[in-house]
Amino acid sequence: MTTFPVYAAKFEFYLQDSEVYSHLSLLLAALERIDFVLEVKNQDRNRGQIVSNFDAALEATLVRAGASHHLLELSPDVPQELDFAFSFEGRSVAVEIEKANREKILRDILKCHMYLDAGANYEMIALPKNYPHTHGVWDLFNFGVQRFRECQKYGFGTPEKLDRILLVGFEQFCATTSRPLSKEIRLAMRKQAALQGGSS
Numbered sequence: 001m002t003t004f005p006v007y008a009a010k011f012e013f014y015l016q017d018s019e020v021y022s023h024l025s026l027l028l029a030a031l032e033r034i035d036f037v038l039e040v041k042n043q044d045r046n047r048g049q050i051v052s053n054f055d056a057a058l059e060a061t062l063v064r065a066g067a068s069h070h071l072l073e074l075s076p077d078v079p080q081e082l083d084f085a086f087s088f089e090g091r092s093v094a095v096e097i098e099k100a101n102r103e104k105i106l107r108d109i110l111k112c113h114m115y116l117d118a119g120a121n122y123e124m125i126a127l128p129k130n131y132p133h134t135h136g137v138w139d140l141f142n143f144g145v146q147r148f149r150e151c152q153k154y155g156f157g158t159p160e161k162l163d164r165i166l167l168v169g170f171e172q173f174c175a176t177t178s179r180p181l182s183k184e185i186r187l188a189m190r191k192q193a194a195l196q197g198g199s200s
Contacts, residue, residue: 004039007034012141013167018164024166027088030066031170036053038051067093068086072085081111082094083096100140106156136183137183
C-alpha cells in the first residue's frame with residue numbers, strides 16, 4: 001500500500017437541539033483537527049482502492065478528550081459491523097462511519113436503531129463533506145442530513161430514537177498542502193501509488 005497524510009477539520013453536527021448533542025457537546029468541542037492516513041492499495045486484486053484509518057483516529061481523539069473505550073454487547077441477530085463505541089459521563093455511544101458510500105446511509109440509520117435497541121444510549125454517524133471519487137466530490141454529510149429529515153418526515157424510525165442519533169460532518173484535507181480533497185487529488189494519489197507499486 002501507498003499512504004498519504006490527510007486530516008479532518010471543520011466539523012459540523014446535526015441536530016444540535018437533540019438530546020445526544022446536548023450530552024456530548026463538551027466532548028465534541030474537542031473535534032478541531034484529526035490527522036489520519038489514506039492508503040491506496042497496490043495489489044492487483046484491489047489496485048487503486050482507497051481506504052483510511054479515520055475510525056481509529058476519531059476514537060483516539062475522543063478518548064484523549066475524556067471519553068472511555070466501551071464494549072457494546074450485541075446479540076447474535078444484530079449485525080456485528082459497529083466501528084467502535086465509547087462512554088462519556090455515564091452514557092454509551094455507538095459510532096458508525098460512512099467513509100464513501102452515500103447509498104448506505106439509510107442502512108446506517110437502521111443500524112443505529114439496532115444499536116440503540118441493544119443498549120447504547122446514543123449513536124453517532126460520521127460523514128465526510130467532501131468524498132472524492134471518479135466522477136467528482138460527494139457531500140455525504142449533506143446527503144445524510146437529507147435522508148435523516150426524510151426519516152423524520154415519513155416516520156422511518158421513532159422520534160425518541162431519532163433524537164438520540166447525531167450526524168457528524170467533517171471536511172478532509174491533504175496534510176501536505178492543506179487543500180480540500182478533490183477528484184484531482186484522488187487521481188494524483190492513485191497515479192503515485194501505481195508508480196510506486198510498479199517500481200517495487
